[in-house]
Amino acid sequence: MEPLDPAALDALIALVDEGSFDAAARRLAVTQSAVSQRLRALETRVGQPLVVRSRPLRLTASGQVLLRHARQVQALQADLDRELGETGRTHERVPIAVNADSLATWVLPALQPLVDEGVSLELIVDDQDFTHEWLRQGQVLGCVTTLDEALRACRVSPLGVMHYVAVASPAFLARHLSGGLHRGNFAQVPFVVFNRKDDVQAQWVAKAFGVRQPRLVQRHVPSAEAYVRAVAAGWGVGVAAWSLVQDAVERGALTLLHPQVSIEITLHWHQWKLLGDEAGAAGSGRPSLLDRIGAALAHGAPRDGRPPPALVAAASAPA
Template sequence: MLDYKLVEALAVVVAEGGFEKAGRVLGLTQSAVSQRIRLLEELAGCVLLVRASPPRPTDAGRGMLTLYRQVHHLEEGLSARLGLESSGFATLAVGINADSLATWFFPVVDGFLDSEPVLLDLRVDDQAQTHALLRNGEVLGCISDRAEPMQGCSVHVLGEMHYRLYGTPAYQSRWFASGVTREGVERAPMLIFNRKDVMHAALLAQALGSEPSGYTPFYLPSSEQFAPAIGSGRVCGMLPDEQAHGPVGRGELVDLLPGHAFTVSLHWHCWNLETSVLTRFTRALVAGARRVLAEPHRVLVGSKAQASG
């Protein structure tokens, strides 16, 4: 039987990104935290933590952390059902893509957070990558573009986010006065999230028959700053309908490719844990998302790669 405090030390070192920071959280010295990790590895008979900057778990360490987080969450749920005293808050680790976080996520869970003593530990990544956070046990649930459930997890359809290519009227007049062409796309400055972002390429290939041979990229890895940057008139770029609705309604932005959209289908995946907090959060998230997101239907589906959010 493993000592729970030793496994907790491993979890905090990974979560905080270092032994010194973990010591502050646990109220221990750095050397005491290191000693707990060494003792845990001796008991497990294998290396659980790669001593890098930041430290990261090995495959065996990830498996142990998955079990730890699940047990910890089950204990919180049991305490709540039995009416036992606790720290006052339960913590839910959730994987989420940056565009959902910047647009619809908080409006649909605000009511839940107002009524429940819950702290969110949000891990931001591309919707195609959040599934790995769940698989590795780093989160209890994630918003992902994958429809297939992982073993031990359930999946719920949330809805779709539709992305279109937008620019200001002045930008359109300068670069695409006669419509969007392959040659125009190669010359016109275009806002792109990062070098993994493939959304614009997929949309333009759909609209033009094949992808342009090149772009004039302006990189900006921030979902919150995408709309203001496009609104400056310097660049065009992809925005979800949730972000573009206001500026389009005010005439500040125009759809440069009417009739063409890049669609991301979003799903909520979570571990099959019998805990009331996770169940209620799932119910609130799924119901709220289905009210504000587009209903799923078969169109071009893909992902927007986001390295940091």
């Protein structure tokens, strides 16, 4: 197959990112007609439809394959531009998918050095068990996920472990759980849940009380920071990353429940294998931008992230 038109590939990326022909045209600083012509030329070139022209736009299976290729070409071009010192051409966003709890705790400090260099990152947020689907569909170039097996044409490396503990506000405990949270009452107690994909609360209950597939009363709060505030305000029991609730627990705003029980979430970094990866960025022997993002995340990822033993012992002691 002959090389594909880079301008047409850029148009496909812009359509996916912006969601419409009009917005894609504004991003590319061309007319809407030009975007349509580039997409038609690309579809004619590969002999298959790539986009379902609906609201919002959707990619066909072939479109997803080509989107992955387009993003990889774009990443390679960005690496080449940096090697050649053409910084004016490195403005394209580098999309990666991360989970909300990591974003709220360690991801931003880990990526700060790259941002200081001028790298334009786009962070897509999803549950840690689903971020790899964004990578599989070609929507992002890398992801932080619980999946430990590399996707096809991808590389995977370990990051760290986040420990999830159960907490509640002292006022909530006094009002609803004066006898403690136990196997006989958990089904009547509201649990604060991030969203419908979040099952860490059910995992914690299953581990703490030996119950298979527990059914919980749920209150959804889809923000890591607001989640902690909701639990502290007495919305229910929360199961959250220790790094998110540590300060509130140490201040007495939250109380650890069954502190010996925690859920360990092991995170991994996945990224697409790019042409020339073995030789380094653009064949220079230097790490590619994706490699540098992965290294930055690995350096900043949580090393322990669990309550200290002394605090666990104190929380476990009878009142």
